[in-house]
Amino acid sequence: MERTHSSLREEEARKNNTSGSKPGGWPSFPFIIATVAGITLASSGIWANLIVYLIQEFNIKSISATQISNVVNGTTNLVPFVAAIIADCFFGSFTLVLVSSCVSLLGTIVFALTASIKSLRPKQCINNGSNLCEAASMMQYGVLYVGIALAAIGFGGTRFTTAALGANQFHDNTHHQNIFFNWFFFTWYVVSVAGFTGVVYIQDNVSWGVGFWICVVSNMIGVMVFLMGYRYYLPQTPQGSAFVDLARVPVASIRKWKSQLSSSTHDYYNGAHHHDATLPPVSAIPAKRFRFFNRAALVTEGDSIEKSWRLCSVQQVEDFKKVIGILPLLTSSIFLAIPIGMESNLSLLQALVMEAHLGPHFKFPAGSLGVILLISTSIFLSLLDRVLWPFYQKLTGKTPTPLQRIGVGHVFNILGMVVSAIVESKRLKMFHDANKSMSILWLFPQLVLVGVGEAFHFPGQVAFYYQQLPQALSSTSTAMISLIIGIAFYLITALTHEIRRSTHWLPDNIDYGRVDNVYWMLVLFSGINFVYYLICATFYKYSKI
Structure with a gap:
């Protein structure tokens, strides 16, 4: 029957295609x-x-x-x-x-x-x-x-x-x-x-x-x-302004904060069943988590469909709860992106003062340093898709959740920062003790580790937000990772300014600075954030997909 259903869908798709849809x-x-x-x-x-x-x-x-x-x-x-x-x-x-x-x-x-x-x-x-x-x-x-x-x-x-x-x-x-x-x-x-x-x-x-x-x-x-x-x-x-619908929920909840919640489905409004100004019985009840916001869908005296900033549907309430539920994980992702962004900038500045000649005729461009991260991420994405995930599924009978993939990415990111700090310490020692330049090849391991981490956490985050946020925010959900990176880079700008203001770690000539201390600071920062992430992921409850 499943094969017949599949063939019917394919036949319908072919008909649609030939008809120009x-x-x-x-x-x-x-x-x-x-x-x-x-x-x-x-x-x-x-x-x-x-x-x-x-x-x-x-x-x-x-x-x-x-x-x-x-x-x-x-x-x-x-x-x-x-x-x-x-x-x-x-x-x-x-x-x-x-x-x-x-x-x-x-x-x-x-x-x-x-x-x-x-x-x-x-x-x-x-x-x-x-x-x-x-x-x-x-x-x-x-x-x-x-x-x-x-x-x-x-x-x-x-x-x-x-x-x-x-x-x-x-x-x-x-x-x-x-x-x-x-x-x-x-x-x-x-x-x-x-x-x-x-x-x-x-x-x-x-x-x-x-x-x-x-x-x-x-x-x-x-x-x-x-x-x-x-x-x-x-x-x-386009489904209209979904953010306006979300904003109505806390407003309606606050306006009815004195109302007593009910356990009866008849006391809650389900917008899908209403086509006029009356309020007939509904067939759904909001979930128990974040119970305060359930008041937005609670039908009280004086409520009507026209008063949308006082009465919301159960679906709107649940959509708002989904957004609230991912906020702690969102902040953790911002703190994950900060070390990655700083590492990419600092490694390029390191490359500009390191020995970039690989052999007598080739000089590795400093601007191409990020290619090491990209190659490692691309290779590992292929391995994950074709080898590691199928093996994991065969071994456990389960597919790894997006949050598990993100967690592994945190670990690789911390390892990358540790290696970055060690390499920079060695580079500075060579420069000051022997006036020698370290080969740019020493930067490759840290970039590989960060790249492998991205193969885990980057697609994992996009899949997580797309599947857990309301369908009305489908485009917004895939852009959540972009919002995270954008906020992170602005915070990096502020953090860099503060480091330059309060320390001598980042002069214009980094040979006379302490970039290694910046990396060790990022190691500590990433470790604390990983613990915070584990707490958030442990208490997060997946919405039904």
Whole structure:
């Protein structure tokens, strides 16, 4: 019977496809993944070498360049959350991805122009960062920041909204959603590797202009492929402002805080059963957790459907509880992202002062250092999907939960910070005792450990938020990880400023600082956060999927 049901669904899908409708499912997959690939190559080619570009071409000092990069990363990762809200409430994922990808195309064009037209950059100095370097003019800074803003908004608007669009194609199958998320991130990481290596190498060894124009072409191809797949996409109907519905729950609960809760289903309002101004009996009762908010759905004297800020449905109450329930885990994820973001910035600054020659003819570009993290994450994602998870399922009879995967990611992240601190201590000792530069290869192990950790916690977090948040927030749920990263980078900016203000650990020349102490601080920070995460995960109760 199951096979017959499956064949009927396939036959129906074929009929829909021939009639010109948008069936969703796997036929849409190649177009969405190809779009992800095109946009990701463009974004990685722009952001991977941004710090180096600011230092070498705009004569900005190293720590200031990392602070700019932090703000850019924060903005790039906050925009997807705003875009997801707009997609869920008003326009749908398709429109947001299309508009955002066009905005990112404009941003990449501006970057290419700054690299191609000499008048849009200050004159280069012999020793980058010296006091003799000429600062950029207001006009040059203006063009640069316009390009950064357009690229940040555009790339941010496409990143996780595309993930939501892809997951929505499998709205009734969480197994296929998990497979899609794995392939989404696998594509993201693999293509980012190409950006961090090929595009960065061209920028460093051919010209910045050629590298940025490659990003323009890649972005343009992504937009074209996305439009070609339009007929295959399952349309998403915006469900209005879900956040307004959520906001009504605490307001209605506070307005009726004196009311006594009831155990009878007849005393609660279920919006699905109401089509007029009367309040007939309902068939559901709110869950016992966060009981205070159950008052929002409690029918009391003077309540009516028109008074939506006084009476909410049981479903709205339960949706609000889902959001409240994940907040502790959300804060833990922010604290997880802070060490990762700081490590990526600091390792790049370390690479700039380390021996980067690998053999007599090849110099490893500092901007390509992140490729080690990307490669390790990509390889381990494949191993997880094809080897480790099937083995785990065969051994235990269960599939690991998203929270278990996130927990393992915490452990690898802590190990990465420990190795980072040890390596930097050794590097400083070599520099001060023997005036020698350590090979850039010593940075690889810490990046591999952080990359393996990302293979566990990154897809795990996206799957967790997508499956646990209300369906009306599908785009927003996939952008939660982006919100987390965005907040983390702004906190990194503040933390870096505080470290520079109160210590001598982060001077412009890190050879005379104590970056190793910064890493040890992150080890302590990550350890405390891991304990906090374990407590939150232990008490969290999964919603029914």
